[in-house]
Amino acid sequence: MENPTSRTGRNAELRAWIAAERRELADLLDTLRADQWDRPSLCAGWRVREVAAHMSLGFRLSLPATMGELARARGNLHRMTDRVARRDAAAHSTSELAAFLRDGALHPWTPPIGGFPAALGHDTVHGLDITVALGLDRRVPEDRLRLLLGEIRPSGLRFFGADISGVRLCAEDLDWSYGSGSPVYGAAQDLLLLAFGRRLPGGRLRGEASSRFTTA
Structure with missing residues (x-):
């Protein structure tokens, strides 16, 4: 059986890595040119700005608001996240999209399944969706x-x-x-x-x- 103290320490480490990913990407987003925000990402159908908007969805929307969006999408999670990402990408400036990510660095949001490892994966992969598509040489730290x-x-x-x-x-x-x-x-x-x-x-x-x- 896993030691609870060990699990707590591991979760603290994971949350520190998640916060670092969010802050590092926010700093990178602040350096992008206007035209780079409108270039396609690796996430099919989304530009850089939609990916950035999506990344902060979990800590910008309350649970009731999220459930309401999911209901409007007839329970289809992919349809819901696509619609909200497109809406929010159009509604907010690029500096706001970067700030949402930075301000939410310590937010405890995790995907419905997978806990903190899944949250780290979500942030890391979406960050790569942006940097690889733009040809930026950002290297994910080896431990993460x-x-x-x-x-x-x-x-x-x-x-x-x-x-x-x-x-x-x-x-x-x-x-x-x-x-x-x-x-x-x-x-x-x-x-x-x-x-x-x-x-x-x-x-x-x-x-x-x-x-x-x-x-x-």
Whole structure:
């Protein structure tokens, strides 16, 4: 049985990492040009501004407001988050979108399933949706990245629509791999994106099956 003291300490560490991710991304967002906010992200159908708006949704909307939005979307979580992200991206300035993320750095929000590891994954992957799409060389710290790679499960792959059947993801910068089959090589944080159902710009992956996961 896990020691409660150990669990408390682990949660404190995770919350510190989550806060750091949010603050670091907010600082990066403050440096973007106006045209970069309107460029496509890796999150299909969303520009950078929609991703930024979505990232602060969990700590801007109360639970009753969230449930009301979900009811208007007839219970479809994806439809709800898409509509709210588009609405809020249009309603707020880019400086406000960055500030929401910074001001909510210590908010205890987590996704419905997965707790603090899932919250860290949510913030990290959406941050990469922005930085990779814009060609910015932001590296996720190794301790955060290792935890997220260790959280990859078949249930999560299914939820995010990630089809890595028949391939083995092999990190070139960490001692890590996942799956079985034809090897696909890349940076560990790029492979994390594959596990969340993203497709990457060309030239970031190697291996015979790498074209399955690229946009060009």
